[in-house]
Amino acid sequence: MxxxxxxxxxxxxxxxxxxxxxxxxxxxxxxxxxxxxxxxxxxxxxxxxxxxxxxxxxxxxxxxxxxxxxxxxxxxxxxxxxxxxxASSLVVYELLLGSARLAGMTADESVREIEAVSARLDITPLLLRQLAQLSGGQRQMVxxxxxxxxxxxxxxxxxxxxxxxxxxxxxxxxxxxxxxxxxxxxxxxxxxxxxxxxxxxxxxxxxxxxxxxxxxTPADLITPEALQRTYGVQARVERCSQGYPVVLADAALGVDLQADARPEGPGR
The missing domain is CATH 3.40.50.300 (P-loop containing nucleotide triphosphate hydrolases)
Structure with missing residues (x-):
């Protein structure tokens, strides 16, 4: 909690x-x-x-x-x-091992967790590569x-x-x-x-x-009214053919910058 x-x-x-x-x-x-x-x-x-x-x-x-x-x-x-x-000469496996040990895991626990997480994220082929050899997206996955x-x-x-x-x-x-x-x-x-x-x-x-x-909840807060108020856009929330809700932004609403800068009273 x-x-x-x-x-x-x-x-x-x-x-x-x-x-x-x-x-x-x-x-x-x-x-x-x-x-x-x-x-x-x-x-x-x-x-x-x-x-x-x-x-x-x-x-x-x-x-x-x-x-x-x-x-x-x-x-x-x-x-x-x-x-x-x-980007460095550090190998991905070494980086992950350091994180696991920092959390107090034993050597065996660290190995098991690294193998499991790498498999779930589909990054096992990267484990023995240096960070300098990876793209930005690959480093974000690491x-x-x-x-x-x-x-x-x-x-x-x-x-x-x-x-x-x-x-x-x-x-x-x-x-x-x-x-x-x-x-x-x-x-x-x-x-x-x-x-x-x-x-x-x-x-x-x-x-x-x-x-x-x-x-x-997402359904309660991501609404056309909230999008207009928070992001300044005219938008819709609709359902795609798979049933997922999607936001469709139609237009950016204008902001009167001159009005924002206008003096509010004498001497301002």
Missing amino acids: LHIDQLSCSYGKHVVLRAVSLAPVEGGSLVALLGPNGAGKSTLIRALAGVQPSTGRVALNGEQVGQMSVVDRHRNLAYLPQTLPQ GLAQTLVRRALLLLLDEPTSALDLRWQLKVLEVVKEYVEREQRIALFACHDLNLALRFASDVVLLGGEGQCRTG
């Missing part, structure tokens, strides 16, 4: 997240963080991971994340940043494998499909969804693709400007 209560983050005087509180997130949940650029998706992921200063309360299974030891945090939380694993081999209670994934083609986007979210449901884990992923969120997420956090936040 994940509890987030009154979480706030700022960059200097600029408030990105203002007193964000979510209903308790239960094990088995795949939560999509949605919103326009600058709404705070990555900031929320980073704050939960403990790499971005914040105020408020974040608790995992009743234990405040900020009070966990470094060892417990590595065991309980796995964070995948937008930044891809750096980064995801790093988070999964740790078997953490909470996965924090910042745009895990951004460097991937269509096949691998589907593969990633299929594997993550299957993992959280089977193991009763929790995963939060920042995403710009509304159709992926509609298809895979069990819950949605919709972030807007100035710290606005709404939570609910």
Whole structure:
């Protein structure tokens, strides 16, 4: 169970997240963080991971994340940043082994987990290749494998499909969804693709400007009205021939920039 209560983050005087509180997130949940650029998706992921200063309360299974030891945090939380694993002479297997051992696994446990995760993600052929030999998309898959081999209670994934083609986007979210449901884990992923969120997420956090936040199911929150208000687009939500809901964006709505800059009164 994940509890987030009154979480706030700022960059200097600029408030990105203002007193964000979510209903308790239960094990088995795949939560999509949605919103326009600058709404705070990555900031929320980073704050939960403990790499971005914040105020408020974040608790995992009743234990405040900020009070966990470094060892417990590595065991309980796995964070995948937008930044891809750096190209180097390090072999993929060595990178994954380091992640597993960091989570406290024995050598035998680490080997079994690396083999299982690599097979699920279809990256077994990459295990003995150097990171410098991999494409950006392949390195993103390796980064995801790093988070999964740790078997953490909470996965924090910042745009895990951004460097991937269509096949691998589907593969990633299929594997993550299957993992959280089977193991009763929790995963939060920042995403710009509304159709992926509609298809895979069990819950949605919709972030807007100035710290606005709404939570609910994809069907409840991804609506034409919400898309217009949050993204500034005229859009529809329809069903494809396979029965999946899809967002069809028809037009970007205009913004009166001159009105925004217009003086509000004498002397302004």
